[in-house]
Amino acid sequence: MERKNKASSECDTSDYENETLFQLKKKLKTKTLTPVEDSDSESENIPLSAYIREKKPDRSNNEAPLRELNFQDITEDPDLLNVLPQLPNQEWNWSNQQFKEPCTEFKGKLEEAPHDGLLKTPFQFFKLMVTDQIISNISEQTNLYAMQKEGIQLSSTKKEIEIMIGVYLRIGLVQMPRVRAYWETESRFPPIADAIARNRFEKIATMIHLTNNMSVTDEQKKDKLWKVRPWIEQLRNRFLEIPPEENHAVDELMVSFKGKSSLKQYIRDKPNPWGFKLWGRAGASSILYDFDVYQGSFEKNANSIGVGGDVVLKLVSTLEPNNYKIFADNYFTSPSLVKALKERSFWYVGTVRSNRLRGCTLKSEKELKKEGRGSVDYRVETSCNIIALRWYDNKSVDVVSSYVGLNPVGEVRRWDK
Template sequence: MEPEPRNITWKGSMPHYDEVQTPLDLFRMFITEDILSNIVDQTNLNAMRKKNLALKLSLEELRRFLGVQMLMSILKLPAIRMYWENGIRYSPVADTMSRDRFISLRSFFHICDDTLMIPKGEVGHDKLFKIRRLYDAFSENLKKIDPEEIQSIDEQMIPFKGTIGFRQYLKDKPHSWGVKVFTRAGISGIVYDIEIYTGKGAVEISELGQGTDVVLRLVENLPRFMNFKLFFDNFYTGIDLIHKLRVEYGIESCGTIRSNRMRGAVLDTDANMKKKGRGSVDFRFERHSEVSVVKWYDNKPVHLASSYCAVTPIDKCQRWDGTTRKYVEVDRPRIVRDYNKSMGGVDLADMFLELYRTDIRSKKWYMRIVYYFFDMAVNNAWLIHHRQCKQINVQHMSLLYFKMDIARGLVLTGVSQSPRVGRPSLSVTKRNTTTSRDGMPLESVRFDQTSHFQDTTEKGRCRYEKCVRGGTSRIMCSKCKVRLCLNSDRNCFTNFHLK
């Protein structure tokens, strides 16, 4: 007998947006000025301690450094030095920062004061000390995002093959070797919480098991009794976990489950189900925990458990039949449909990360995690941008151009003048990195109230959207590179730079 229907309607709501924020503003939701200021202080301190070198890194220069790394993740070359070499020189990078300065900043990049680290083997030693301040701050910023109804928990891998005590191997991941991260993400791909795995013994395991403990820690900040729908695979799923989530957290959940965790539920044998054919199904409902366990036979038997759904309604799905060599329709219970539809949030986040991953090689394990944080900030910012555009009904930017806008905003926002460093190119025409695709300056540059000086140029059309006469002008903003009216009748120059 199936469970009696319950009201599982989501009680939450998505935020209302009145405008679409700029890419740089969305990025700053996750990588705040406090985070960057700490990196500046610790990097300068690290250079002085190691080499007795006054690095003189400023907040403005750190932003340019991060912008350069983002540009490198978009246009990838085999070696870092090639971005500055004549013949293949990439001017948006080479004109922003000299090669030696970039390598120097990358060498001394630091987040925490090493003198405060408790030595290995002593009580209180933290394996993640080198990134702890960034890790904690970034995690807290992730938790501030308004959560969506359908979410999933799965593992991600930060690729790294070097020597590290908590390196993991997961054969089914795109990057098999690296640092394992337990991740909670929405069906849209937005990441809401993460937990870096540092090996056995790092966290005390309760009697419910490691998988259950991870899930409970990752949902701790979710609003209670709002009927969120949570999905996970058989590493985490257990009858006790599903029951606890529903009773103590008000979260409905669903997941594949291992046959030895079903509390002795007797279901039809594999042989009998194979005789019945693909699409055959059997289930049991445990009244005490109010959890349904379903066994569905496809190419092989699959076990699933849920607190809110079971078999009905049954629909059809297409499966490949190797005998007839064509697609056939197979009966599919609701629990399988919901799981297949909703489980892919973390995988989607992984796919977005892989498109423009910062893949600068380093022997320092913690730098790979730092790159992961910054890439995740970009992807989350883009997905929130997508959410805002959909609500306001405007066209969203692609991830490529969104990340380019952030990179150029970091390079130029608050800069007193456009940086021009390094040797000039012998064969490559310099590109204007201050403007977007339509020739208008980035909003983060246009409204930063820094060094917008008047310059003279050839006569051309005024680019201010609200110019009354749509006249022509010889006055150009030296930073935005657009012509603007400035005369006794109208002051488009000033109005253009005000929100």
């Protein structure tokens, strides 16, 4: 499971080339194309090597890079053209010139920190996100589903739905072997048993619904989350109404879950490795401003820069171009992402995988190790003023930024566990 998830989330183009090459070869078996060197061949099964521009070392079919093919005849066939990938054609010019720090003054409005009179209770924060309208919609859809399924008048109210949510939160805190134990005499739990009768709770729990099954189209059902999509969108809209701060981080979020679901993921080294994976954009204050549930794939477009980059662009698309600062780890970062954000007036800092810095020749980890901890090497992309920096601590760390350069350099006190 771990290897499968890791492979499906890879952002590099090499795997994409090999996969597309496989599809291309499949189509080549049914097409008669003219080889580069021998135009009079009558063979239908033309060897792939006939389309290589110059002699190359022998490779297995799965390893032959797509860029070695001669597209002179292939691109004339519209069927084959649809198979070809949209590979990035960006050429990066890295040099050791000085990085020019741009003006990145924040243009948005900063909210004042809440004082004693404005601090809210946990329940008030909950009601700020889950409004009365959201609760009322659940009540209406639950009553509708009860009539559609069993032909009964359930007559659930907004108050009962609020109690149901509260009961589930309590069950998560005080766990018992089975749900009925909260109402049984020997194990009775008053905060739940006094709030709602057992039979009423079980009846509403079997009927609770968030959307009308009869009005959903086949196209909408392609969304694996269509049954809870209204709740997700209403909740997300509430998050988007919070005034954003200047600094934002994009990362993965895990909602712990060990039941059966096609959406369940496993991510090693997470506090809760099993569960539902979300993409999230949060501020330095730990407030979540936007999110999206991962469904096992991510829709690509003609201008795709990889899964990680597309996720960042989608999550920041709800921000105004007011010089917001974006941070992310090496899963998301690439020079193409940094450039795309800069063109939209967003400034970026993030660690990056060294194989994504094509054409950028930084000192090796061994060379930096000889210079000692704190040694640095950097290169600047001349066309869009992006800096790539390799810094050595216990091992080398690669960073890419569009607004922070090499300086200032300072010292910090280190604390071990």
